[in-house]
């Protein structure tokens with residue numbers, strides 16, 4: 001399966017990257033970037049609210065929407081607003097940040113995959129906070145293409161047809177929540193991302209309450 005790096009091609013398939021300037025790791029950074037202000041280890045630590053994650057079997061998830069150790073939601077929304085306005089929404093007042101969570105992968109996890117799914121969002125913003133230099137695997141596969149605004153030409157790709165992306169440190173990938181994707185197994189290193197699920201305020205327009213995993217569909221039907 002190809003890893004697509006060309007950004008204009010990625011946009012024509014429905015995935016766009018956006019730098020989060022305050023996340024850029026700066027050389028000799030004393031006080032500047034969000035990355036240097038963040039204590040990633042503490043973000044990834046189990047606490048009484050997510051004690052079930054302590055067993056380390058799967059990727060670590062932690063909700064941080066109102067977490068005082070992550071007071072950067074507004075700062076990140078500011079940084080991505082021009083990209084959201086260009087490719088996803090016509091008015092930022094139409095959408096809100098519904099949830100924010102950390103996902104962390106390391107080699108101690110028995111199963112570091114995330115099976116194919118859609119997100120419980122209308123728009124997903126996936127910010128890369130940490131990727132070790134020796135990182136291997138743990139890539140995101142997108143299936144098929146989804147049209148985003150103001151991108152020509154659109155590249156029609158069927159859902160069986162997947163492509164991989166790598167999001168650089170200090171950048172985020174932005175895609176429709178409906179764009180099916182999965183995460184490949186981590187082979188080496190560690191990776192930590194913060195995911196913003198954004199939704200339309202107008203419930204009639206929002207599809208965030210979808211069935212995200214196909215097997216949930218099956219169990220709903222049984």
Ligand SMILES: O=C(O)CCC(=O)C(=O)O
Pocket residue numbers: 103114119126140181182183193195
């Ligand atoms: O690992 C990632 O960066 C994405 C994970 C993901 O797709 C999700 O949690 O919905």
Ligand SMILES: [Fe+2]
Pocket residue numbers: 117118119181
């Ligand atoms: Fe996802």
